[in-house]
Amino acid sequence: MKTDHVQSSVRALTVHAPRAPLSGSLQVPGDKSISHRSLMFAALARGTTHITGLLEGEDVLRTADAMRALGADITRTGTGNWTVQGCGLDGLREPADVLDMGNSGTAARLLSGILASHGFTSVMTGDASLRGRPMKRVMDPLAATGAVFLSRQGGRLPLAIQGNANPPPLSYRLPVASAQVKSAVLLAGLNAVGETRVEEPVATRDHTENMLRHFGATVRVEPMGAGGRVITLQGRPELVARDIVVPGDPSSAAFILAVALLVPGSKVSVRGVGLNPLRTGLFTSLKEMGADLVISNERVEGGEPVGDITATAGALHGVDVPATRAPSMIDEYPVLAVVAAHAAGQSRFRGLEELRVKESDRLSATVALLEANGVKVEVVGDDMIVHGTGGAIPGGGLVQTRMDHRLAMSAIVMGLAARKPVCVDDTAFIDTSFPGFITLMNSIGAGLPA
Known part of the structure; x- marks a missing residue:
């Protein structure tokens, strides 16, 4: 079967906080x-x-x-x-x-x-x-x-x-x-x-x-x-x-788990997530922030460790993530920055030079995402410092995703946890890594425009 690829048209989205807590159990696409x-x-x-x-x-x-x-x-x-x-x-x-x-x-x-x-x-x-x-x-x-x-x-x-x-x-x-x-x-x-x-x-x-x-x-x-x-x-x-x-992609599960941690009263489980220890730096960092993450039903499938992860919303505090952890979570820094913006106190992510050469310059794009929505953030060398608000993110800004699927999904997570709606300039590129993302988010109560 030959696959025909057509450049997707721009799909802008305005994201509002959900009317009720998020809940459910789901699977994310393969790694x-x-x-x-x-x-x-x-x-x-x-x-x-x-x-x-x-x-x-x-x-x-x-x-x-x-x-x-x-x-x-x-x-x-x-x-x-x-x-x-x-x-x-x-x-x-x-x-x-x-x-x-x-x-x-x-x-x-x-x-x-x-x-x-x-x-x-x-x-x-x-x-x-x-x-x-x-x-x-x-x-x-x-x-x-x-x-x-x-x-x-x-x-x-x-x-x-x-x-x-x-x-x-x-x-x-x-x-x-x-x-x-x-x-x-x-x-x-x-x-x-x-x-x-x-x-x-x-x-x-x-x-x-x-x-x-x-x-x-x-x-x-x-x-x-x-x-x-x-x-x-x-x-x-x-x-x-x-x-x-192929196990569920931990980089995709990150967005579901993050939003469950941020929307008050939420509890969501993601089944069959890959738990390769060289890919789970995000989960380690979230737990250091006080996140209620529970891993269960651990097993091995196709030579890779797999398990189910349940996230429950609760209070979070700032974290200092060492540069040595970056390779195990390099794709998750934008969404972790959104979580840190919601936490109490300052978070520092060290050694992020690799973020400058991803689908976009993810370091500068993540800074722009946060600043556009009322969060104080600064870059010192290759470190990013996020000053958490200790509660709901102000929101109200326009996020320019720069053709980057992970920035688009991080912006949607931010909008679901913000006091004011967040506008995302283009969500078309989400399909490069997470087809059906908006449908899956809506299955747990996100209420995003289809």
Whole structure:
């Protein structure tokens, strides 16, 4: 099934506080990071992989299209259920057209590792937001494979890649914590003879390592001083199809749990959330703020820890989040800032330089979101300091989302917890990571315009 993608029209929204507390039990869509990797790794394996719970947002559908263009047979068999007939590491073919990655930096960066290590030419592009995001962070290490890259100034898309069919194994130390760069190097190493080695000074999400093992690759992970790790991959493995169950995305659950904590009298449960310890920094930070979060029914599905989380509204206080926690919650800072705006006292989030190169400059955009709605916030170096109001956020402002899905959802959470309505300039991009977000919010009583 070929997916047709049409640029969504602008969807502005005015968000009012709900008339009653929020309540209910629900499931969020599948984890975006795991969904991307499921399609890529299944395409590189031999045999048929069945994927359950795949996120069917725009970003992941772009990955499906790209892997089809490279030779995999990918079919949707039902809601969240997909079948991938892989072509093996040596079975990829040159794509007949440009690969359009839409808004997905994850897909573009991970795919770069695959394309750099295969002997054909390919071209990637994306939407206006993705074309403005830096790719040099993957181009630089991947150039050591012998691949040739041609990009716009500053390493921006569109990007042409002339891959090398016989790349050498890489040894690379990450200059900054980035699961995307780590994964791109490991994916390039799949097609190299010998061991590819990546040093990360701070541990980042390890879905790539987990899934490589799931498909039969040999991956070693060893501790490195001060919380870092060394990941070693044996190249040219025989990847074999294995079924995958995608857990609920903790980054998506964050918005549901946050609003339940902020709207007085609310109690909401989210079932089947991924609890990978390298993804749960937000939950740790919320508990440090005094949040009533209860995790139950913990289990393992598809090699990933999963559980149910119940959030109950209550008083919150400020928190100091260390920079070492940033990799485990990098996508959740905007919504955590909204929670901090509601808390009593000052919150400081340290080491947020990575937020400057997300779908937007999320650091400046989060500051603007808060300031437009009556919250005092400041940036000191790479730290963000939020001065909490100790109650309902003033609100009444216009939020410019800058084509960023997480800013749009954070703005909606703010509006539901504010004294005055919050206007959101565009919610169309929410579908890139959380299709059905507004419908799901309304199922617990949010009362958002459909």
